[in-house]
Amino acid sequence: MRLFIAILLTDEMRSSLIGTMHALKQAGIRGSYVPAQNLHLTLAFIGETDDAGAVKDAMQTLKFKSFRLSLSGLGTFGDRLWAGLRGNQGLSAVAKDLREALDEAGIPYDKKTFTPHITLVRRMNGNWKTVPAPKGEMMVRRISLMRSVLKDGKRVYTEIFSV
Numbered sequence: 001m002r003l004f005i006a007i008l009l010t011d012e013m014r015s016s017l018i019g020t021m022h023a024l025k026q027a028g029i030r031g032s033y034v035p036a037q038n039l040h041l042t043l044a045f046i047g048e049t050d051d052a053g054a055v056k057d058a059m060q061t062l063k064f065k066s067f068r069l070s071l072s073g074l075g076t077f078g079d080r081l082w083a084g085l086r087g088n089q090g091l092s093a094v095a096k097d098l099r100e101a102l103d104e105a106g107i108p109y110d111k112k113t114f115t116p117h118i119t120l121v122r123r124m125n126g127n128w129k130t131v132p133a134p135k136g137e138m139m140v141r142r143i144s145l146m147r148s149v150l151k152d153g154k155r156v157y158t159e160i161f162s163v
Contacts, residue, residue, distance in 0.1 A: 002048055002148040003055060005098060007041040007069065007140050008159065009118070014039055016071065016136035017083055021120055023131045024081070031081070031124035038157055041069070041085065041118050043095050043143060044102060045110040052160065055145055058105040059163045062097050062143075065090065070137040074128060075117070081124040082117035083134050091116055094143060 009017070018036050025033070046055060067090020075084050085091065095114045102109050145161040 001050070001052065003046040003052060003160075004042050004146050004148065005044045005046070005055070005059065006144055006146050007043065008142075008144050009039055009041070010138040013069075013071070013136045013138045016134045017118060017120065020074070020083065020131065020134040024121065024126075024128060027126065027128070027131050029081070029121060029124060029126035029128050029131070031079070031121040031126075033121050034119055035154070038155060039118055039120075040146070040157070041116060043098050043114070046102075046107065047110070049107070051107075052145065052147075054105055054107055055102075056161045058101040058107055059098070059143070059145060059161065061101050061104075062094070062163055064094060064143065064163055066139055066141050067091060067094070068137055069140050071134045073133045074120075074131065076124070076128075077115075077117075079122070079124050080119055081121040081128055082119050085116040085118070087116065090140070094140075098143070 070086040072086040073084045142162045144159045
């Protein structure tokens with residue numbers, strides 16, 4: 001199964017991002033827009049694995065404390081447009097601790113440098129810089145182990161565990 005660990009968004013945060021996505025469409029930005037129900041902040045992408053139990057065990061070792069998450073601007077990685085997140089010690093700590101727990105458990109994951117972002121549009125084409133950045137904040141009270149399956153050509157994410 002294909003797994004990743006993420007922060008799921010509150011309805012208010014999701015609404016702000018959806019508003020920005022509508023503004024992007026109105027500004028003529030083309031691309032593959034992320035479905036509203038799939039918006040999230042990835043902490044670690046694990047990919048294909050048969051051992052979800054080991055991932056759950058690693059997650060349970062975390063000393064997780066709630067923290068505030070705030071949207072901060074728009075940006076791109078190549079043709080991927082994303083909403084940024086204001087850096088804070090809580091987010092940095094949970095990402096670092098999670099990756100250390102995965103390393104200690106010998107669980108492979110994508111080890112790219114953690115850059116907090118929420119992907120909005122893939123294969124984006126157009127001038128997005130005229131669109132106002134989304135605003136919003138939320139309290140993060142848990143992190144979630146997510147399963148990703150391809151159903152009728154679309155990615156469907158399901159939470160299977162949280163701490």
